[in-house]
Amino acid sequence: MSCPLRSVSYRMSSVAKLHLGKTAIFICDIQTKFRTAIHSYDNVIKTANKMLKLAKILQIPVIVTEQNPKGLGSTVPELLESLEPLGPLHLGTFGKSLFSMCTDEFNDCLKKNDIKSCIIVGIESHVCVLQSTLDLLEQGYDVHILADGVSSCNKEEIPYALARMRQSGAIITTSECVAFQLQVDAKNPTFKAFSNLIKEEKESTKDVLQTLLPTRSLL
Numbered sequence: 535m536s537c538p539l540r541s542v543s544y545r546m547s548s549v550a551k552l553h554l555g556k557t558a559i560f561i562c563d564i565q566t567k568f569r570t571a572i573h574s575y576d577n578v579i580k581t582a583n584k585m586l587k588l589a590k591i592l593q594i595p596v597i598v599t600e601q602n603p604k605g606l607g608s609t610v611p612e613l614l615e616s617l618e619p620l621g622p623l624h625l626g627t628f629g630k631s632l633f634s635m636c637t638d639e640f641n642d643c644l645k646k647n648d649i650k651s652c653i654i655v656g657i658e659s660h661v662c663v664l665q666s667t668l669d670l671l672e673q674g675y676d677v678h679i680l681a682d683g684v685s686s687c688n689k690e691e692i693p694y695a696l697a698r699m700r701q702s703g704a705i706i707t708t709s710e711c712v713a714f715q716l717q718v719d720a721k722n723p724t725f726k727a728f729s730n731l732i733k734e735e736k737e738s739t740k741d742v743l744q745t746l747l748p749t750r751s752l753l
Contacts, residue, residue, distance in 0.1 A: 550651070550676040550705050552715045554592060558625070558649045559585050561598040562635055562656025562663055566607035572657050573689040577742040579612050581683035581709050582655045584735050586616035588713050589623060591727045595647060596620060598627040599635045601662060635666040636673075644675075651676040653712055655683030660695035667699045677704040678712055682742050692746075710739055 561582055569575055589596050596617065598609055608614070609627065617624050625647060630637050652675050654663055663684050670677050679699055686692050700706050710732070717728045 550678070552651050552653070552676075552678065552712060554594065554716055554718075556648065556650040557716065558595045558597055558644070558647070558652060559589055560635060560652055560654045560656070560666070561586075561596065561609070561613065562654055562666060563599055563601040563606075563658075564610055564613060564656050565600055565603065566610055568606065568657060569610065571687050573685045573687065573692075574745050575657075575685065577745050578655070578657065578683055578685045579610055580738050580742055581680060582613055583616050584709055584713075584731070584738070585653070585655055585680070585683070586613065586620065587731055587735075588716070588728075590616075590620055591724050591731060592716050593623060594716065595623050595625050595649070597625050597635075597640065597643060599637075599640065599656075599662075600627060600629050601633075602631060603629045633662045633665045634669045635662065636669040641673075649675070651678065653678045653680065655680045655709075657684065658686040658691070659684045660686055660691040660698075664695050664699060667704050668702055671703050679704050679706050680709050680712070681706055682708050682739075682746050685746065708743070 564579060564582055572578065586596060588594065598617070600606070600609060625643050628637060628640050652670055654666065654677065656663055663679065667677050667679065679696065681696060684692070686695070696706050713728070713732065717725065
């Protein structure tokens with residue numbers, strides 16, 4: 535499918551803050567056949583799963599893509615289990631042949647749901663994540679890349695891909711950082727569930743950061 539550029543009235547601000555109601559989480563190609571190929575793939579899955587749990591608490595929409603699902607399999611079971619409780623917050627899972635997530639169907643979904651800011655977790659950093667980021671930035675979206683939630687077959691590719699995305703205007707951040715941005719206030723009624731999630735994920739978050747972030751030497 536083609537990925538035509540479209541004119542949008544919204545333009546990325548220099549601040550690029552995340553706001554509930556205008557933000558979606560994108561799960562890029564976290565599929566079964568990649569399990570043995572991707573550097574620290576289990577940690578990418580852990581971060582994606584944490585973001586899906588956050589989506590349920592804060593009511594954040596989620597969009598999933600799968601690269602050539604007939605050949606590369608569906609989304610990994612760990613994430614499918616977390617997608618099911620989201621109900622209508624799961625806006626769709628789109629198969630694709632493009633390396634970019636930005637198929638016509640995907641773009642229509644963003645427009646229909648008035649998404650302005652995108653949080654991306656998935657693979658591969660230097661291919662599908664990078665090309666999706668460039669397309670989304672070109673279309674005027676804020677793009678936030680989770681450095682603790684992206685990877686590639688060759689870990690050496692990752693810092694160069696992140697540097698390229700940052701140079702193009704994407705925000706390179708972490709899962710816990712965006713989680714607190716979206717929670718905003720300890721007085722919000724979701725805070726107890728949010729706080730419990732952060733505590734439950736504390737050790738996992740630490741392990742993921744220590745495993746994935748040392749490869750980000752160019753940041």
